[in-house]
Structure formats: C-alpha cells, structure tokens
Amino acid sequence: MHRRILAGLAVLALAACNTAKEPSPAATSGVTDAMIAGAAEGEWLSYGRDYAEQRFSPLTQISDANVGQMGLAWFADLDTARGQEATPLMHDGTLYISTAWSMVKAFDAKTGALKWSYDPQVPRAKLVDVCCDAVNRGVALYGDKVYVGTLDGRLIALDQKTGKVVWDKPTIPEGSKMAITGAPRIVKGKVLIGSAGSEYFTRGYLAAFDAQTGDEAWRFYTVPGDPSKAQEGKHLDAALKTWSGDFWKLGGGGTVWDSITYDPVTNLVYFGTANAEPWNPAYRNTGGAGDSLYTASIVAVNADTGEYAWHFQETPEDRWDFDSNQQITVADLTIDGQVQHVIMHAPKNGFFYVLDAKTGKFISGKPFVDGINWASGLDPVTGKPNVNPEAKYEITGKPFVGSPGAVGAHSWTPMSFSPRTGLVYIPTNNTPQLYAPDPDWKPGTTGFQLGLDVSAGNLPPDKAVRAATVEAINGALVAFDPVAGKVKWKVPYPMPTNGGTLATAGNLVFQGTATGEFNAYSADAGKKLWSFGTQSGVLAAPMTYMIDGEQYVAVLAGWGGVWDVSAGAQVSKKITPNISRLLVFKIGAKGALPAMPPSAKRVLDPPPTTGTEQQFAAGMKYYSNSCSVCHGSGAVAGALNPDLRHSTALGNPKLWQEIVHDGLLKDNGMVAWKGQFTPQQIEEIRLWVIKRANEDKALGGN
Template sequence: MRLRLLAAAALLALAGCGKSVSPPATEGVTDAKILAAAEGEWLSYGRDYGEQRFSTLTAINDGNVSQLGLAWSADLDTARGQEATPLMHDGVLYTTTAWSMVKAYDAKTGALKWSYDPQVPREKLVEVCCDAVNRGVALYGNKVYVGTLDGHLVALDAKTGKVVWKKLTIPEGSHMAITGAPRIVKGRVLIGSAGAEYFTRGYLAAFDAETGNELWRFHTVPGDPSKPQDGKYLEAAVKTWSGDFWKRGGGGTVWDSITYDPKTDLVFFGTANAEPWNPAYRNTDGAGDSLYTASIVAIKPDTGEYVWHFQETPEDRWDFDSNQQITVADLTIGGKPRHVIMHAPKNGFFYVLDAATGEFISGKPFVEGINWAKGLDPKTGKPDVNPEAKYELTNKPFLGFPGAVGAHSWTPMSYSPKTGLVYIPTNNTPQVYAHDPEWKPGTTGFQLGIDASAGNLPPDQAVRQATAAAMTGALVAFDPVTGTIKWKVPQETPTNGGTLATAGNLVFQGTALGEFRAYAADTGKQLWSFPAQSGILAAPMTYMIDGEQYVAVMVGWGGVWDVSAGKLVTKRITPNISRLLVFKLGAKGTLPTAPEEVKRVLDPPPPSGTPQQLAIGMKAYTNSCSVCHGSTAVAGVLNPDLRHSVALGNPKLWQEIVHDGLLKQNGMVGWKGQFTPEQIEAIRLWVVMRANEDKKLGAH
C-alpha cells in the first residue's frame, strides 16, 4: 500500500514547476516501476532510486552459491575498460561498452538483439582522464538512453536500437565528456559530464525523456563575478573563490553520482575537484572553499532549484572528488529513526547526512592512514587539514593518503538492510603532490598546476617492488551507525570492482586480478569464485527469469589505474579481455583459453641528450604524457608503451606523431599547442633514457 501511495505521489508531482515536460510513460518502464524496484528486474543504475544495489532475490544464497556456474557469455568489440552495470527489463539485458556503444541481449540465452555504435571520434580520448569507459544506460518508457564520450545524450528505441533523438549536452568545443550513466526522474533524463582536469565548468542538466529538450541546467561553480549569476546559490559561492578562477572553468563536474529520493523529492549529486587542482592558480587572491566543488548538492528535480549542500573537502587540492555513489537509507541512530544519505568519497571519510536538510550526522574513516586531515569536526564535519598537505604553501612535496585515485573511487558500494552494512571497494594508493611554480595554462591534456614528476620512481627494482607492495586494496564492510569496520578482506591490488549485496546473505565483487567472487555478507567469508581471465572494474547486478536467478557482470581491465599507474606499481596486471558474463545455479559454461602474455624485449636506441633536455623531457612527459602512457614511461595494457615505440629512434616520425597528430584517429592527437618541437624532442630523449634504464634492469 505504501509503495502505491508513493507511486501516485510521484506521478502527481509530474505537474511541478519549471519548463513543461512530456506526459509520463504509461508503458514499458514507468515511474511507478522504477519506484517499486521490481524484484526480478534491474531498471536503474543502482537498481532502486536510493542506489542501494541490494537485491531481495534469495534463490542464490550463502547455502548454494558454490553451485553457481557460467550460463552464457558475450565477447565485446572494444579493447578498453568496461565499467557498466547492465539493466534488465522484460527479458532483455541492456548494457554499454567502452566508446559508449550499447548492446541488447536476450537475458536468458545471451542472443544479441541489437547493438548501437555512436562512432565517438577516437581523438576525444585526449580529453578523457581515465579511459574511454561508460557506466551504463537508463530505461524509460520504450526507450534506452546513453550518454556518449563526446558529450551527446542519445535516446534509442528499446526494441530496435534505432536512434529516436540525439542532443549535444556539453558546450560546443569544450573539453567535457560523458562517462556516467543517465538517471530518470519523473520523465526527466538527468546527466552531467566529466572533465574537471581540464578547463571546464561543471553542471547537472535535465532533458525531457520524450523529446530531448533541455528543461534546466544547474551549474556547480560560479561564472564571471562581474556578471549576474544564475541564482542566489551561485552568488553565495562567488564569495568562496578569488582571482580570475572563472577563466579556467572552475571544475566541479558531475561525472557519476546522481540519486533521487522520493521521500524528500530531492536529487542528490556529487561534484568533482576544483580546477586546477593547485589552489595557487585558482584562488590567486587568497584562500577560499571553492564552492560547490568536492561537495554533495541537493536540488529539486522539477526545476533544478538549489536546496542544500555539504562540502566534504573545502578548497580541494588533492583531487578528492565527491562523485562516488550516494545511497539513501533509513537508519536508527541514537535510538531514533533517521532518513539519511551515506557517502564514501575519495577523501577517506564515510559521511552520514540528513537527507532532507544536509545536516552532518557523522563522518568516520573507512580506511587507515589518512594524513591530509587530522579528522572531522564532530558538529560541522569540516576537516582539520594538515598544514603539510597544503603543498602550494609549503612549496614542499607532500606524500598524501589517500592519493588522487581515492580511498574509494567510482566503483559502486552496496548496502544491505539485512546486515546493516555498506560494502565498499577501497584503495590504498598514496600519491606525491608538489607545487609547480613554473606552471602555465596550456591547450591540451591535464591542466593541474602541480609537478607530478616528484613522484617518479628511480630505476631501482627494490624501490619499485616496495612501492608496488604498498599499493593494495580491500573490500570493507562498514557499519554506518557505529562508524566502524565490521570486517575486511585484504586484496593484492587497488581498483577492484563494485559490489552487489543480496538478501541471500551474499556480496558479489570482481577483482582487478580477474576473479569474480561471492562472500558471506555477515562475515566476509569467501564462498565462491570464478576465473574471469581479465580484471573486473564494474559492479555486478542480478535478475530473475522463469524462476531462475542470474548474476551478471561486465569484465574488462582498464580505467584510471591502468592508464596512469601502468605496470610500474602493480604487482600483477591482467590483460584486457572484454566480456559480459552471466551466471546461474547449475550452469556448466566455460570460457575459451586465455591467450598467453607476450613479453616484448626492450631494444631502444642508445641514450643521448643533455641533462637540461632530459630534465625538460621528464617534467613534460610526467605532467602530460603519463596520464595515458603510464608513470615513469611504463604503460599498462591499454595504451602504447612508448619505450617500445617504433618512433623512438626516428626524431622526424616522433614529431609527426606528437607535434602534428599523425595518429589522431587512434586517439593520439597533436600537442603543438602545448609543447614546442624542442620540448617534444626532449620528451623523446627522456623516454629513450628510461627505456635504456629498464633494459639494464631486465624489465620489459
């Protein structure tokens, strides 16, 4: 009865203020169906509006999960990271792959029904921080919605995959991209964008699900202070910035978390870091909190009107995005029922806030070793920042924990009302931050204002092995009421997959090293595993057809850890074998034999170059090229390892590629607006030196 009343209220609210929206869907996926979160289907990114990622299905449980087997699999046609959560409606499984492609499968048999390729230009990759990934679709009525890497929102016919409408949502010519999954709220498609490492201004926007017309746009940071702002909330935010920050956009992009709460009729979303990272180059006239970056913001879905905000990392200088999943729940705290949101952002503290008001309830560490802050104020939640962490003021490198990968990144957590625990994929990845006094805004690649070369590792195997040993992960079961860790499963590497909790007392998670696992939700005991052959970043989902429960997960290594850290600080790394895997009890399916790794021998030209050239090359490579080609010129599995480049001994070809953009159709655009030919030659000379160093070490 309560669900029916809530559904009726949600439908009546469709006549709310703001631009008119098309009538609600009456067939296919409706508001009422999303609200009810039908037991056997998975209709929204986090299954329900509250993004709990908890399934009430119990056919697969802690007593029989050992009998789980591969029902079917589908090879994917992209060799990049896979981060999507599939959706299932009416027997059809909808998912996205890298490069924003969409696939529709028969959820029972795996037969491909249709596919869609938006044909994203490969040169767009230079404007994407962390691989050409996509986290999934949204369903509404008889349409499937996807955000594309080049900034379009596309509506597809759910039966055929044909384009119904397509809209460019990012400003023309901007460095923004879309990697996140859209959300549907009362006939509105909500989507933001990525790009806070570039000169961009963040926003969340709503589009009419039927027509694609834009209904409202909520900017997360102010514009030019000399001009009228879009609302009082931005007039207040202007006071927390200084200097000419707006000329560099400000950052604060909304690249992932979007949660709707029918009980309060609010949309909650997280925002990314301020841009540039280094406050010395955005708050040039003095310190300021840089609102509304690194924050949770609550707005009204009908109009985009501001309601409240809570800033988790004021004046963020460490890339502590707050874009991680926001989960709504009803908890008993201090003997009283509280309707709350729960959040585990990059900065390492687990926040519990009042959903209606944003009041700070608690904030406790969910990882050990946090050193950027001494703790949070118990009343306000404001961090007590370690003075040494303000690297732009000390002008000394700061080894910070967490690093920019975050104590918890985008990989979704899940919450089980049965156990009262939140299951969080955590990372142990410190990072060196250093002020760059010579930094100047460029035109291509990251624009951070820091000198990342302070974190380069020497050609010393012992140092590298010790660094790799320190880079680990864990699956943490966190009690949001007590603020304590109930149990923890240590993991060999960071950036393991998202989680799924079920009423069968199970937690499912994939690992970076290629295992898909099931744990007992109450104790953390591992009950089952499957060798997936490739690293798993995505979160699993589950559904039921004809009385049988299925569990599905996207497989395919990539993402930020591969493209930035590469193989240098990872003890082991899996190849990319992109697939969709679907399991059920008693199934006996198998995968083809995985190909053996081919180890390439380093054979660089002799080292040359003056010390000055090598220093220029090191700094330029580290602050720009390492984003794709790996720390200290050691790449991962996705992008070319420049130590093996055929152009390494050919200065002319190197210039044609790096300066002129000879390979832009492969994603390698020209950098002539960022670097001079002399700097590009210096990069080549430094990579030659690095290749020779590693050859002496016996590395490959």
C-alpha cells in the same frame, strides 16, 4: 563529429537560470516511474537498481548455502577493447549494457542471443579530453526507450526493441573538453546527466532533459561564472565569496561525472561534484584562501525545477583531487534509538559521511580506511575536516605524500548496502600519492591542467625502492557499519581499483577484482564462498535478475580505467590483459570460457641513450605532466595504450615529431600536441623516454 551547436546563447542563458519547462507526460507504459521506485524483485531498471541506489537485491534463490554451485550460464565477447565499467539493466527479458566508446547492446537475458547493437561513432580523438579511458557506466530505461550519454557529450535515446535512434542531443558546448562517462538517471519524466572534465578547464553542471523530446528542462551550475556578469542562481552569488582572482577563466571544475540519486521522500536530487580546477589552489584562489564552492561537495536540488536546496562540502578548497562523485545511497537508519532518513557517502577523501537527507545536516563522519594523513579528523558538529598544515603543499612549497591519493580511498566503483546486515560494502584503495607544486606552471591547451609537477612522483631506477613502493599499494573490500562508524570486516587485495559490489538477501556480496576474479562472500562475515576466473580485471559492478524462476548474476569484465592508463602499471603487482566480456551466471550452469590467448613477452630494445641531463629533466617533466595520463607513470604503460619505451618511433626523430607534434595518428586517439609543446620540447620527451627505457632494460624490465 556528430555534434550540433547549442541553439544560441539566449537558450543557454535561459536554461542556466533553472527556468523549468513544462515536461512531457510521464511514461504510463513500458518502464514507468512507479516501476523504478518499486524495484521489482526480478528486474534491474536503474543504475543502482532502485532510486535509493542501494544495489541490494531481495532475490534469495542464490544464497550463501548454494552459491558454490553457481557456474557460467553464458557470455558475450565485446568489440571494444577498453575498460568496461557499466552495470547491466534488465527489463522484460532483455539485458541492456553500454560498453567502452559509449556503444549499446541488447541481449536475450536468458540465452545471451544478441538482439541489437548500436554504435554512436564517437571520434577516437576525443580520448585526449578524458582522464580515465573511453569508459561508460551504463544506460537508463524509461517508457520504450534506452538512454545513453556519449564520450563526446551527446545524450541519445534509442528504441528499446530495435536500437534505432529516436533523438540525439548535444549536452556540452561545441569544442568543449567535457565528456560523458556516467550513467543517466530518470527522474519524473526527465533524464539527468552531467559531464566529466575537471582537469580540463571546464565548468561543472547537472542538467535535466525531457525524456520524450530531449529538450533541456533545467541546468544547475556547480561553480560560479564570470563575476562581472549575472550569476545563474542565488547559490552562485553565495559561492562567489569562496573564490578569488581570475578563477573563472580556468573553468572552476566541479563536474558531475557520476553519483546522481533521486529521493522520492524529499523530492530532492542529490549529486556529487568533482575537484576544483586547477588542483593547485595557488592558481585559482590568487587573492586568498577560499572553499571553492560547490566543488568536492554533495549538492541537493529540487527534482522538478533544479533549484538549490542545500549542500555539504566534504573537502573544502580541495587540492588533492578528492572528488565527491562516488555513489550516494539513501537509507533509513536507526541512530540513537530513532529512525532517521539519511544519505550515505564514501568519497575519495577516506571519511564515511552520514547526512540528514532532507536538510544535509552532518550526522557522522568516520574513516573507512587506515592511514588518512591529509586531515586529523572531522569536526564532530560541522563535519569540516581538520586539515594538516603540511598537506597544503601550495603554502609550504614542499612536496606532500598524501594518503589517500588522487585515485581515492574509494572512487567510482559502486558500493552496496544491505538492509539485512546494516552494512555498506565498499571497494577501497590504498594508493598514496606525491603532490608537488609547480611554481613555473602556465595554463596549456591540451591534456591535464593541474598546476602540479607530477614528475616529482616518478620512481628512480632502483629495484629496492620500486619493490617497496609496489608492496605498499593495495586494495580491500570493506564492510562498514554506518551507525557504529566502524569497519566490521575486511578482505585484503593485492591491487587497488577492484570492482563494484552487489549485496543480496541471500547473505551474499559479489565483487570482481583487478587481478581477474569474480567472487562471492558471505555478507555477514566476509567469508569467501565462490570464485570464478574472469581472465581479465573487473571494474564494473555486478547485478542480478530472475527469469522463468531462475536467478542470474551478471557482470562486465574488461580491464582499463585510470589505474591502467595512467597511474598503476609502474607500481602494479600484475598487469591484467583486456578481454572484454559480459559474463552471466546461475546455479548449476557448466559453461566455460575459451582458453586465454597466448601473450607475447616483449623485450626492451631501445636506441642508445643520448642527450644532456638538462634535456632529460625537461623531457621528464613534460612527459609526466601531460603524456603520462595515457601512456603511464614513469613511461610504463598498462594493457590498453602503447608503451612508448617499445615505440618504433623512438629511434626516428622525424617520425616522432610527425606523431606527437603533427597528429599523424589522431584517428587512433593520438592527437597533435603542437599547441602544447614546441618541436624542441617534443624531442626532449623522446630523449627522456629513451633514457627511461634503457634504465628499465638494465634493471631487467620489459
């Protein structure tokens, strides 16, 4: 399994108390702290390019005047047919990427020649512990090493020139359902990384590791532990007052799966935290209401020690999966005639926040999308949301159609900020979701643990209802003015979950789309200036670099992620295939992609519907609350995972049990569910999937 047990409870306790170890000397050659801070024009050395995570390039060779002449310089096919979410890094002529399954590759940035490739051999069974595909968002560079976090929770250092392993360290407890999907960040000789998993009874943290040795320097927990024991810091003693009941037995959540930003001006590290676990507050605050600190928050800690500095909770007592893990951007803005050093954030909940970078004081918070209905607005002084009573479904006992939904008004796909225009370019989503409390919920052993009945959101076998739902869901590229608190321009898209953005001094914004385009827009007005067909959806954010006097733009294409695997196939206007590639462009290039492979049209041919209405109702609930995470809402799968309506096992109850109950296909990622479901319940799932397949067949679906 390539995991090692952490070295004793005493070591864990020491690390948890934020006892900083003496770090190894900072890098003086290769990629240094000064180089990351300086962000040389022609290179891209960190996930967001610079410490401020602005994703703004000062390069101007490619501009609004000539971007129409840009073409494909080279491309590289990838060997991982899952979602691709990484931002490439470029240093000294080499382009470094991570791919799905946490693999790492190094290419000659000018020619595309592969220099080396590394596979950490992540067990495929780990996929059951991951909400949103086997993705990885990128690597970090420091000194002569490349760092990658793996899906099974390891932090690995590789030699930049050869790809050989320098060290390989576990970061999560043995057997944990945590995973790593985010990109590490480098801060003063330390590698910072958190973990994903706030739907799986986990306890969130951010940890720092010595860049030379991999030894843990400090660990900051985001939610309290067992109240009967000493907490790992005064900040957790304070947080305990906002929880009740046996919340700690369910983990608490608050994972740090993305959004880590270092600010040299304040020497603070800012990071976002995920939802509380379970989503339904009735099961984690059984003694009464509480804010569930420090979930759905921005937290600031001292970069040297990991000690708490301040926090701002964007969604108190979150019950809608409004993670605050979206990119945090540092900037100097002129507000009311004065220059203020701020952080900017566009989280899932739909409000754009501007906070004082040193103190966390709320400056402003305005909607960056339309249709927000969980809150009427934010308090102008404190920034605390005015939550609408009907949004508290655990109190009303009634389903609530929330906007935004759990996919978020803005999720992990990075935004960018242009100091030239003063605008932030945000990939936004319009994906309402039904939240229904489940009064019969009990903690399980496998898959999501939400405290909700997700089956209430399944669409009926009605063409008109389905068509109206599909039409109501979409996305947009939004150019937001953080000072005025207003949208300046917007480009609508037919689908949500489009790619991250890149802003450049050439008055350009680049973005890929869910429907298979890579576009360039004028940064000041949003005029579409150029487009390239990518043959697959683009989730990742582009970057740009310069070699030998030529500017290049690079982006990873490859459809997947949460919308494909769980949320969107049932309500998508288009199912994008996965053709995973690295695409690199420059002015005057004439490259072309190979022809699209033919797609075979699948015809629904399920066994006859048998069973009772009681069995169908039970099977629908079991499927929706567990199986839909991978196989799609309403049993309609996306491009990556098997569509069970077409499964050859549907007509073979014995084979169905061997797969679902016994784990016959565990090496393919389909682990055994015998700890979660009885054979009878598994049979009820089969009967319901057959019923759904026949309903779709009658509607002319496939």
